[in-house]
Amino acid sequence: MTRHAGQQASRKNLFTTRRHPVLRWGILTIGLASLGAGIGKVSEPTSQPNDPLSPANQLITITLAPDPALIPADQEPALAATLPEVEPAAENAPQGETIDVVVEKGTTLSKIFANLDLPAHELDQIIKLGNDTLKLTRLRPGESITFNLSDAHELQRLSYALGHDRTLHVVRGEDGTFKSEIEEHPLEYRQTLGSGTIRSSFYQAAVDAGLPPDMVLRLADIFGWKINFLTDIQEGDRFSILYETVYKDGKPVTTGDILAASFVNNGKLFQAVRYTDKEGNTTYYTPDGKSLKRGFLRYPVEFSRISSRFSNARMHPILHEVRAHKGVDFAAPTGTPIHAVADGKVSFQGWKGGYGKVVMIQHDGTYSTVYGHMSRFEPTLREGARVKQGQVIGYVGATGYATGPHLHYEFRINGVHRDPLSVALPEAQPIPANERARFLAESAQILAQMNRLEREAQTASIESRDEPPQR
Numbered sequence: 001m002t003r004h005a006g007q008q009a010s011r012k013n014l015f016t017t018r019r020h021p022v023l024r025w026g027i028l029t030i031g032l033a034s035l036g037a038g039i040g041k042v043s044e045p046t047s048q049p050n051d052p053l054s055p056a057n058q059l060i061t062i063t064l065a066p067d068p069a070l071i072p073a074d075q076e077p078a079l080a081a082t083l084p085e086v087e088p089a090a091e092n093a094p095q096g097e098t099i100d101v102v103v104e105k106g107t108t109l110s111k112i113f114a115n116l117d118l119p120a121h122e123l124d125q126i127i128k129l130g131n132d133t134l135k136l137t138r139l140r141p142g143e144s145i146t147f148n149l150s151d152a153h154e155l156q157r158l159s160y161a162l163g164h165d166r167t168l169h170v171v172r173g174e175d176g177t178f179k180s181e182i183e184e185h186p187l188e189y190r191q192t193l194g195s196g197t198i199r200s201s202f203y204q205a206a207v208d209a210g211l212p213p214d215m216v217l218r219l220a221d222i223f224g225w226k227i228n229f230l231t232d233i234q235e236g237d238r239f240s241i242l243y244e245t246v247y248k249d250g251k252p253v254t255t256g257d258i259l260a261a262s263f264v265n266n267g268k269l270f271q272a273v274r275y276t277d278k279e280g281n282t283t284y285y286t287p288d289g290k291s292l293k294r295g296f297l298r299y300p301v302e303f304s305r306i307s308s309r310f311s312n313a314r315m316h317p318i319l320h321e322v323r324a325h326k327g328v329d330f331a332a333p334t335g336t337p338i339h340a341v342a343d344g345k346v347s348f349q350g351w352k353g354g355y356g357k358v359v360m361i362q363h364d365g366t367y368s369t370v371y372g373h374m375s376r377f378e379p380t381l382r383e384g385a386r387v388k389q390g391q392v393i394g395y396v397g398a399t400g401y402a403t404g405p406h407l408h409y410e411f412r413i414n415g416v417h418r419d420p421l422s423v424a425l426p427e428a429q430p431i432p433a434n435e436r437a438r439f440l441a442e443s444a445q446i447l448a449q450m451n452r453l454e455r456e457a458q459t460a461s462i463e464s465r466d467e468p469p470q471r
């Protein structure tokens with residue numbers, strides 16, 4: 001891979017240098033920028049790998065539109081960035097002048113019109129065409145607009161990608177007025193495998209595997225509850241990611257979802273398969289249908305001190321002195337946000353004796369949690385509402401029987417109080433029983449596809465090596 005070393009260094013610069021607006025665009029759309037010369041994004045500074053800041057001082061970068069046909073259809077994403085930035089306009093372009101404007105931070109369409117010496121009243125006409133032309137007033141850095149001008153420097157046509165699948169064209173008609181039209185582009189989704197072994201860093205291994213840098217973050221998100229990507233990653237760890245690549249006109253334009261992934265961390269295999277249930281919720285599961293997320297948070301408040309632990313001691317039948325404390329107290333300043341520890345439904349919200357202002361959440365038939373002494377509730381929360389894990393439900397206070405601000409937190413299993421600090425927290429919900437058959441069928445198919453592509457990649461890699469593969 002040494003022949004790409006300069007290019008990798010350049011892309012890494014783009015990824016890690018976060019302050020510059022141009023570079024920030026580079027981070028957000030690097031997959032697209034490195035793949036997608038076909039959509040006219042030509043400002044990636046690949047010709048000056050040692051000076052990625054070079055386009056910084058320009059408000060607007062004006063270049064000729066590249067000819068998508070010059071980019072080979074089988075171009076590897078990681079290699080696409082080495083293509084020349086500027087190519088002559090397509091031969092079927094209208095007569096006159098074709099100008100591709102790449103939007104930089106702070107650029108508006110009126111600035112672009114002024115810069116191109118086009119009349120502002122024509123811009124007004126275009127915006128007033130309505131609907132999709134209104135989107136021209138909300139340009140984002142990195143987007144591009146193609147202008148076709150007549151020899152007399154009159155605007156003939158303006159084209160703006162509304163997404164990979166649609167392009168807005170504003171065309172001047174015979175009578176001189178503008179009309180807008182939408183061109184639809186059929187997209188094709190192909191499955192792509194990226195795999196590698198970690199030698200220096202996960203990031204470097206991912207780049208070497210031709211993966212867009214954001215894939216590293218997405219994988220860390222999928223396995224985040226199982227693997228700590230900051231501390232657990234070791235040399236020799238292996239990964240495979242099966243993901244969608246979106247093709248337009250036979251060329252890759254962006255990456256889609258991760259369909260399946262495997263990660264071998266310190267010899268232990270973790271696998272994830274993407275699944276969308278009948279209600280449209282998408283989650284990653286293990287191949288046998290367990291969730292990869294943790295079902296419950298251990299702590300409902302951050303940065304707190306445990307001021308009273310759980311105690312099951314019973315009140316003495318005669319002395320009436322020993323009292324049980326069937327929850328845990330977390331001392332925290334008044335106003336500290338309190339989070340629901342798991343998805344569920346608010347079964348009670350209000351004032352209840354010694355609890356003061358209290359929220360109770362029923363998580364499913366088995367588990368419920370209680371959050372007492374709140375100073376106030378989250379204003380939008382209502383009894384009966386669904387809550388998500390981590391959602392703020394209220395704020396620490398000292399209402400009810402409390403000597404100082406703290407959260408009184410209870411964890412109940414079938415109504416029986418358990419110590420939330422030591423109880424075995426349940427896994428997140430596995431695949432629901434009524435979805436299991438479909439999940440297993442889809443999962444098996446995706447994993448088989450991933451295995452097939454892995455074998456192909458291994459064969460190709462062994463064939464291309466000078467030295468025999470090391471085991």
Ligand SMILES: [Zn+2]
Pocket residue numbers: 308325327328329407408409
């Ligand atoms: Zn308490």
